[in-house]
Amino acid sequence: MASNNEILVVAELTQEYQPKKVTFELLSEAKRLAGGGTVGILVLAPDPTSMAAKLAEYGATKLYAAAGNDWAKEVAGSATDAVEAAIKAANPKLVLMASGVNGRDVAGRLAARLGLGVLWDATATAEGESSNGITFNVPIWGGTYTVNSGFTRDEAVLALCKPGSFDLARSEGAAPAEVVNLNVERKTPSALIVQSVQEEGVGVSLEEASTVVSGGRGLGKPENFALVEDLAKVLGAAVGTTRAVVDEGWRPYNQQIGQTGKTIKPKLYLAVGISGAIQHKVGMQTSETIVAINKDADAPIFEFADLGVVGDLFKILPALTEELKRRKGIAG
Amino acid sequence: MNIVVCVKETPDTTAEKKFTADLRLDRSAVAGVINPYDEYSVEEALQQKEKLGGEVTVLTMGPSRAEESIRKALAVGADRAVLVSDPALADSDLVATARVIAAALKKMSFELVIFGQTSTDSSGGMLAAAVAELLGLPALTVANKLEVEAGKARIQRSTDHGYDVVEAPLPCVVSVVSGINLPRYPALKGIMQAKKKELLSYSLADLGIDPASVGSSSKGTKVNTASRVSLSRTPEIFKDAERAAVYIADYLERKKLI
Ligand SMILES: Cc1cc2nc3c(=O)[nH]c(=O)nc-3n(C[C@H](O)[C@H](O)[C@H](O)COP(=O)(O)OP(=O)(O)OC[C@H]3O[C@@H](n4cnc5c(N)ncnc54)[C@H](O)[C@@H]3O)c2cc1C
Numbered sequence: 001m002a003s004n005n006e007i008l009v010v011a012e013l014t015q016e017y018q019p020k021k022v023t024f025e026l027l028s029e030a031k032r033l034a035g036g037g038t039v040g041i042l043v044l045a046p047d048p049t050s051m052a053a054k055l056a057e058y059g060a061t062k063l064y065a066a067a068g069n070d071w072a073k074e075v076a077g078s079a080t081d082a083v084e085a086a087i088k089a090a091n092p093k094l095v096l097m098a099s100g101v102n103g104r105d106v107a108g109r110l111a112a113r114l115g116l117g118v119l120w121d122a123t124a125t126a127e128g129e130s131s132n133g134i135t136f137n138v139p140i141w142g143g144t145y146t147v148n149s150g151f152t153r154d155e156a157v158l159a160l161c162k163p164g165s166f167d168l169a170r171s172e173g174a175a176p177a178e179v180v181n182l183n184v185e186r187k188t189p190s191a192l193i194v195q196s197v198q199e200e201g202v203g204v205s206l207e208e209a210s211t212v213v214s215g216g217r218g219l220g221k222p223e224n225f226a227l228v229e230d231l232a233k234v235l236g237a238a239v240g241t242t243r244a245v246v247d248e249g250w251r252p253y254n255q256q257i258g259q260t261g262k263t264i265k266p267k268l269y270l271a272v273g274i275s276g277a278i279q280h281k282v283g284m285q286t287s288e289t290i291v292a293i294n295k296d297a298d299a300p301i302f303e304f305a306d307l308g309v310v311g312d313l314f315k316i317l318p319a320l321t322e323e324l325k326r327r328k329g330i331a332g
Numbered sequence: 333m334n335i336v337v338c339v340k341e342t343p344d345t346t347a348e349k350k351f352t353a354d355l356r357l358d359r360s361a362v363a364g365v366i367n368p369y370d371e372y373s374v375e376e377a378l379q380q381k382e383k384l385g386g387e388v389t390v391l392t393m394g395p396s397r398a399e400e401s402i403r404k405a406l407a408v409g410a411d412r413a414v415l416v417s418d419p420a421l422a423d424s425d426l427v428a429t430a431r432v433i434a435a436a437l438k439k440m441s442f443e444l445v446i447f448g449q450t451s452t453d454s455s456g457g458m459l460a461a462a463v464a465e466l467l468g469l470p471a472l473t474v475a476n477k478l479e480v481e482a483g484k485a486r487i488q489r490s491t492d493h494g495y496d497v498v499e500a501p502l503p504c505v506v507s508v509v510s511g512i513n514l515p516r517y518p519a520l521k522g523i524m525q526a527k528k529k530e531l532l533s534y535s536l537a538d539l540g541i542d543p544a545s546v547g548s549s550s551k552g553t554k555v556n557t558a559s560r561v562s563l564s565r566t567p568e569i570f571k572d573a574e575r576a577a578v579y580i581a582d583y584l585e586r587k588k589l590i
Pocket residue numbers: 215216217218219241242243244245256257258259260261262272273274275276277278279280283293294295296299311312313314368
């Protein structure tokens with residue numbers, strides 16, 4: 001069935017049912033791509049219409065409301081049923097979702113259920129050869145290549161885009177989105193969140209941070225990461241680390257950067273006591289500016305840093321934190 | 333408890349990769365290894381087996397040379413392996429791969445299927461959900477802890493602010509992150525034993541899958557262009573540790589990074 005011209009965005013919400021920034025990014029881009037056509041937004045929440053005005057400001061003209069009190073408790077499974085219902089209602093030429101854990105869980109199920117084409121980790125759109133005329137640029141292999149890909153079939157297709165890929169475009173006083181209430185038929189065997197644990201000290205999220213300070217095995221012991229955290233605090237940065245450190249049990253896995261951890265692209269990556277193994281490099285090499293501190297002048301990290309500082313981190317780090325505090329006028 | 337671990341052979345991550353003329357990864361040009369993320373799923377399967385008994389089967393869809401990688405999983409302790417191989421499978425996408433893996437799983441007996449979080453060559457990380465869908469099973473993805481008891485699987489997965497505990501009844505599909513355990517290394521004895529372990533091969537015909545529904549021709553997406561990203565930097569090295577703090581601060585200020 002040939003699809004119509006609508007673009008459907010799946011809202012990414014917090015556990016408190018607030019839209020995440022990426023939701024507005026996807027809407028802004030959908031509006032640009034739609035060129036005056038319909039932009040739908042699917043909202044799974046207890047009261048989806050409460051967000052209607054705000055979503056309309058970023059481009060939503062139609063709001064597909066999947067009302068329910070337990071969406072945040074259910075993992076991906078059931079959200080798939082809602083996205084399927086929205087696709088049936090909208091028959092869109094493109095579905096945009098955030099490239100994260102939730103998006104992947106839904107897209108994986110949906111692609112298999114409906115036999116859809118899917119692209120992931122996209123960071124930009126482009127015009128070009130594609131069944132719906134829209135192609136996506138995707139960095140692959142740790143950012144060493146960029147491919148441009150399109151779709152082959154004339155049907156709804158899924159594109160998962162990385163947070164931070166699109167500029168926000170807001171217009172105040174936009175007409176309210178037309179509300180379409182969805183009746184979601186539950187088909188997916190669901191997995192339930194039985195407990196949600198808040199942990200101390202989980203600050204800025206690594207993927208969204210514009211500055212990341214990472215500490216490696218050179219820190220010597222877990223307590224010394226206070227030096228890294230102090231510096232991160234002054235810079236408003238997220239803290240990252242290496243697998244060597246995670247394997248030692250000094251830091252949690254969700255801070256690991258690299259081949260078997262996260263791939264990030266902050267404006268500034270500050271690597272402290274990190275040797276720069278290839279498996280670490282593939283997770284951070286596309287950072288805009290890389291500054292490395294290491295006492296070994298031959299450390300591989302100095303081959304791909306913009307600024308390499310040779311010296312003892314235990315001297316340099318506290319001094320740097322103090323210096324930055326002084327410049328920012330923060331009383332020490 | 334019988335466990336199936338889905339393992340992919342991927343090109344060595346540290347090797348320089350190339351594209352073929354039709355913009356596919358040139359697999360012949362690089363050595364193959366077990367997808368590094370799958371070392372953790374194999375380890376997790378072995379640890380669960382040690383606790384709960386049963387057998388661990390490794391399932392791979394790939395070219396026949398993937399047998400070498402599979403032997404490594406057998407060498408660390410998996411009991412047997414199944415290789416689905418067919419020339420028509422080359423360049424299969426997510427949906428096609430899911431169909432094949434699901435069809436193979438239907439021929440096997442299991443309470444748990446374990447996937448890696450993602451593969452280093454495709455970075456899709458969606459196959460576990462896709463296969464669960466085709467089997468009508470719940471999926472517990474990106475687990476950094478797994479407990480199986482009383483007919484249920486319970487995992488922990490990281491969130492922005494901590495972690496969630498998620499539960500589903502068996503049988504189910506799980507994908508694990510690389511932080512979940514420390515994979516063991518094969519011992520010489522294991523390597524010797526691996527040579528004698530059972531390795532079953534399936535073709536598409538064995539699975540009753542139409543070759544036209546998989547491989548290149550079935551793909552929902554198409555690569556138009558591929559370009560090398562230039563990452564060359566000209567490192568500036570600063571060696572005066574005494575003045576380093578001020579120098580770095582100046583540098584960051586000049587680049588408008590603070
Ligand atoms: C399959 C596979 C996957 C992997 N995945 C990842 C991954 O995702 N992420 C990752 O990071 N690694 C990964 N690794 C591990 C990787 O190969 C390295 O072992 C790891 O990155 C090294 O971490 P490190 O730099 O903290 O430690 P080290 O290599 O031990 O480096 C410590 C550095 O600190 C410096 N140092 C020590 N004391 C001081 C001091 N006082 N002042 C200044 N500098 C000091 C030393 O000179 C040294 O360069 C993987 C490996 C394999 C085989």
